[in-house]
Amino acid sequence: MNLLNQHQVETANSCIQCGLCLPTCPTYILSGKEVSSPRGRIQQIKYFNSNPINLSDEFISEMNYCLDCQACETACPAGVKYGSLVESARNFITTENQTVLKKYLKKILLNGFFSNQKRFIIISKILRFFQNISFFNLVKIFNRKILLFPNLNQTFYSENNLEFYLSIATKRFSVALLTGCIMDIAFKKIHDDTIEVLRQQGCDVYIPKMQGCCGSIHGHNGEHDEAKRLANLLKSKFNVEKFDAIISNSAGCGAFIKEYPINFDSSFSTFSNKVLDFAEFLSKINFIPSKNKLNVKVTYHDACHLAHSQKISSQPRDLIKLISGIEYKELNESSWCCGSAGVYNITHFEDSIKILDRKMENINKTETEFCVASNPGCIIQLEYGAKKSNSNVKIIHLATLLRMTYV
Amino acid sequence: MINKTTLNKIKEIVGSKNYFDSHAYLLSYSYDATPLIHQKPDAVVFPNNVEEISKIVRLANEYKFAIVPRGSGTGLSGGSVPIEDSIILVTSHWNKILEFDEKNFTVLVEPGVITANLQSYVEDRNLFYPPDPGSSSISTLGGNVAENAGGLRGLKYGVTKNYVLGLEVVLPTGEIIFTGGKSIKDVAGYNLKDYFIGSEGTLGIFSKLLLKLIPLPESKKTILVEFSTIEDAINSINEIILSRITPSMLEFIDKLTLQCIEAYAKLGFSNSVETVILIEVDGNKFYVEESCEKIKEIVLKNNSLSFQISKDTAEELKLKKARKIAFSSLARVKPTAISEDVVVPRSELLKMVTQINSISKKHDVQIGTFGHAGDGNLHPIVLCDERDTKNLNNALRAVNDIFDASINLGGTITGEHGVGIAKREYLTKQISNPGIEMMRKIKKSIDPNSVLNPGKIFDLKPKCEGKLPSNQKQVEEYLAKDLWI
Numbered sequence: 001m002n003l004l005n006q007h008q009v010e011t012a013n014s015c016i017q018c019g020l021c022l023p024t025c026p027t028y029i030l031s032g033k034e035v036s037s038p039r040g041r042i043q044q045i046k047y048f049n050s051n052p053i054n055l056s057d058e059f060i061s062e063m064n065y066c067l068d069c070q071a072c073e074t075a076c077p078a079g080v081k082y083g084s085l086v087e088s089a090r091n092f093i094t095t096e097n098q099t100v101l102k103k104y105l106k107k108i109l110l111n112g113f114f115s116n117q118k119r120f121i122i123i124s125k126i127l128r129f130f131q132n133i134s135f136f137n138l139v140k141i142f143n144r145k146i147l148l149f150p151n152l153n154q155t156f157y158s159e160n161n162l163e164f165y166l167s168i169a170t171k172r173f174s175v176a177l178l179t180g181c182i183m184d185i186a187f188k189k190i191h192d193d194t195i196e197v198l199r200q201q202g203c204d205v206y207i208p209k210m211q212g213c214c215g216s217i218h219g220h221n222g223e224h225d226e227a228k229r230l231a232n233l234l235k236s237k238f239n240v241e242k243f244d245a246i247i248s249n250s251a252g253c254g255a256f257i258k259e260y261p262i263n264f265d266s267s268f269s270t271f272s273n274k275v276l277d278f279a280e281f282l283s284k285i286n287f288i289p290s291k292n293k294l295n296v297k298v299t300y301h302d303a304c305h306l307a308h309s310q311k312i313s314s315q316p317r318d319l320i321k322l323i324s325g326i327e328y329k330e331l332n333e334s335s336w337c338c339g340s341a342g343v344y345n346i347t348h349f350e351d352s353i354k355i356l357d358r359k360m361e362n363i364n365k366t367e368t369e370f371c372v373a374s375n376p377g378c379i380i381q382l383e384y385g386a387k388k389s390n391s392n393v394k395i396i397h398l399a400t401l402l403r404m405t406y407v
Numbered sequence: 408m409i410n411k412t413t414l415n416k417i418k419e420i421v422g423s424k425n426y427f428d429s430h431a432y433l434l435s436y437s438y439d440a441t442p443l444i445h446q447k448p449d450a451v452v453f454p455n456n457v458e459e460i461s462k463i464v465r466l467a468n469e470y471k472f473a474i475v476p477r478g479s480g481t482g483l484s485g486g487s488v489p490i491e492d493s494i495i496l497v498t499s500h501w502n503k504i505l506e507f508d509e510k511n512f513t514v515l516v517e518p519g520v521i522t523a524n525l526q527s528y529v530e531d532r533n534l535f536y537p538p539d540p541g542s543s544s545i546s547t548l549g550g551n552v553a554e555n556a557g558g559l560r561g562l563k564y565g566v567t568k569n570y571v572l573g574l575e576v577v578l579p580t581g582e583i584i585f586t587g588g589k590s591i592k593d594v595a596g597y598n599l600k601d602y603f604i605g606s607e608g609t610l611g612i613f614s615k616l617l618l619k620l621i622p623l624p625e626s627k628k629t630i631l632v633e634f635s636t637i638e639d640a641i642n643s644i645n646e647i648i649l650s651r652i653t654p655s656m657l658e659f660i661d662k663l664t665l666q667c668i669e670a671y672a673k674l675g676f677s678n679s680v681e682t683v684i685l686i687e688v689d690g691n692k693f694y695v696e697e698s699c700e701k702i703k704e705i706v707l708k709n710n711s712l713s714f715q716i717s718k719d720t721a722e723e724l725k726l727k728k729a730r731k732i733a734f735s736s737l738a739r740v741k742p743t744a745i746s747e748d749v750v751v752p753r754s755e756l757l758k759m760v761t762q763i764n765s766i767s768k769k770h771d772v773q774i775g776t777f778g779h780a781g782d783g784n785l786h787p788i789v790l791c792d793e794r795d796t797k798n799l800n801n802a803l804r805a806v807n808d809i810f811d812a813s814i815n816l817g818g819t820i821t822g823e824h825g826v827g828i829a830k831r832e833y834l835t836k837q838i839s840n841p842g843i844e845m846m847r848k849i850k851k852s853i854d855p856n857s858v859l860n861p862g863k864i865f866d867l868k869p870k871c872e873g874k875l876p877s878n879q880k881q882v883e884e885y886l887a888k889d890l891w892i
Contacts, residue, residue, distance in 0.1 A: 019480055034432075043434050043438070056430060
């Protein structure tokens with residue numbers, strides 16, 4: 001097995017080593033070492049692609065140290081798709097070179113938990129029980145990481161009986177909503193708000209049941225085959241012709257689903273082409289703002305998988321500015337990763353917190369009441385950061401902010 | 408290979424936390440931004456202070472290994488690429504602004520401070536550090552001084568050397584000196600400071616830089632003009648300058664580059680546009696207004712297709728976008744982009760651009776040209792694929808011809824990237840043999856054991872050594888060819 005496919009070899013070779021990625025890379029700024037920069041990692045990946053035996057521990061840890069935030073892709077003058085190289089390297093490391101125990105543990109976590117929607121819901125319910133009896137507060141004493149665990153919902157959309165919600169305004173579109181895995185068990189409110197805003201904009205909103213995980217968690221962690229299986233499963237739940245768009249309100253899922261055709265095969269094209277991010281969709285359909293005033297100060301944090309992977313950064317800002325009464329403040333280093341990065345804040349807790357501290361310093365400087373972020377991972381991470389830095393800023397999804405104008 | 412004992416001695420000096428010789432490190436410090444050139448060092452070190460640098464340099468003299476200083480590794484001539492039996496000495500982590508002297512308009516910085524960081528620091532204080540190389544978002548000031556970096560503002564504000572007041576340097580024999588100071592005038596002895604500026608790491612390692620600041624211009628305006636012929640564009644450039652206006656930026660973009668920009672970013676340049684020039688005027692409000700009016704008259708007279716002027720910062724950025732992404736747009740077309748930086752006297756600009764176009768046709772390689780037309784500095788970007796030998800050789804031949812053309816027009820082979828390794832073999836085209844020999848003598852007297860970045864800029868030994876002419880006929884041949892013996 002090769003580390004990179006032919007297309008990726010071309011990608012790696014198109015790096016012109018200019019170094020313009022360095023100032024945008026959180027791990028390079030943290031370490032100050034070229035080995036921990038996108039440019040350095042591409043050289044290492046190229047080397048191990050031609051010399052795949054004896055992967056060094058250093059290489060493995062370097063590939064895992066990367067946040068895969070893809071800020072370097074936005075900065076890259078040559079348009080190198082760095083994220084796909086690092087993900088392939090991780091996939092290669094998983095299949096070729098990992099201890100049996102580690103492999104097994106990871107499989108249990110990824111495949112046992114996220115891969116099967118029914119099991120996922122049962123486990124979530126058990127966890128919810130423990131959360132409801134405040135068991136986590138006890139654990140907190142032993143391990144701070146537990147604070148990164150989101151509050152689980154009392155009901156899940158995947159179990160909801162209602163399969164669609166009719167438009168409240170004059171009907172303009174039929175759309176479907178991606179409910180996701182974490183979003184479904186821990187962010188029901190965001191789904192509620194998304195559905196409400198879409199209905200206000202003249203959309204009938206369909207919610208196919210038992211959609212399951214899109215596979216991004218697996219894809220980003222080197223489980224390519226399992227990711228593809230889940231992608232096929234997800235695709236099968238949607239009757240694509242029926243919808244004008246399939247809405248994603250989670251940046252990470254949206255980015256991964258849009259890349260199905262590149263990562264897997266062209267059979268996903270019709271499905272993936274229909275997938276639009278919530279903000280992307282609203283700006284495409286000429287969003288009609290509510291007349292209600294919202295007199296609050298708001299700033300916006302770019303989720304990596306929205307700004308860098310999907311290149312969506314002006315649309316959410318424009319939507320926020322359309323709300324009457326709002327005072328918008330631009331966030332310094334807004335497109336910097338918050339350190340959440342999938343499961344990075346669990347696997348690299350200390351590094352993740354250093355990155356988070358820098359982000360919170362910038363957010364707190366804006367002195368705003370709300371910070372909008374459009375990805376569940378970012379929201380959990382930033383809420384933790386707000387608590388940690390004793391800040392009053394509320395971290396909310398764009399849908400939640402827009403919905404506030406309808407109350 | 409440097410032997411293990413010596414490497415251990417180096418490790419003792421910096422401490423094991425700051426010493427690296429693992430494969431990943433050697434690989435990651437085997438290059439800078441120069442295409443086609445790479446070589447692994449034997450170790451990478453991050454010294455903690457100037458004394459440690461001095462100790463390493465003394466050790467190098469004793470145990471005969473080479474030291475290659477490195478900042479962020481964004482150089483374009485291979486100045487910080489390792490050579491055989493060398494260690495890489497990094498100072499990019501020395502990134503503190505040590506002193507801001509508001510009364511004397513100076514700033515004392517460590518060599519690892521990022522150019523753009525210094526710029527925003529001083530601009531917050533209503534002062535200005537003009538040198539603005541393309542990589543300013545990550546290039547270090549130490550590297551800028553070592554390469555005498557230029558940039559977009561050369562025409563009005565000069566280059567890095569115009570802003571260096573003093574340097575703390577570790578000499579190749581290990582002594583630490585401070586040369587220069589805050590005095591504007593200073594003629595005490597030889598101007599040692601200037602030996603180090605642009606010395607490409609061959610004469611000393613910087614540990615502190617004393618830089619000059621100037622007042623931040625009160626206002627500025629950006630202008631973008633389209634032309635249907637190169638002649639009209641370059642005539643406009645010359646007329647603007649002859650009318651005694653000195654823009655802070657006067658940039659030029661050719662047809663191929665424009666096509667690539669359109670393919671990449673779709674900024675809306677129509678196909679009839681052959682050339683674009685970008686102008687920035689800064690200074691007090693009245694001067695800026697008046698200059699913009701004059702420029703408008705000049706370009707209209709020269710058949711400009713359009714004239715756009717910025718009203719605010721957002722528009723300014725919009726107009727500058729094409730120039731900003733010029734290199735990116737070209738770099739996407741082929742895997743290898745050889746970026747040159749020839750400079751000709753401004754009066755010869757049109758001839759140079761025309762010749763680059765015919766060189767491109769002659770060797771069948773794509774060359775996109777843009778650059779700092781105002782100071783005669785052009786960036787012909789030769790596009791090729793280094794894995795295709797024929798294509799690469801054509802590209803290198805084109806580069807060679809571009810250098811010849813520049814020298815014939817009274818220009819230089821490099822205006823801001825430096826010679827390093829990439830242009831070493833071409834230096835003799837421009838500098839006469841006694842000139843090169845003088846450089847060698849300077850190097851030899853300051854660095855007798857050749858420990859600092861040896862073999863960069865010029866070969867340390869005369870070229871004909873090893874096959875010296877043996878009979879009278881050969882000697883005459885050598886003399887006829889102007890080869891120095």
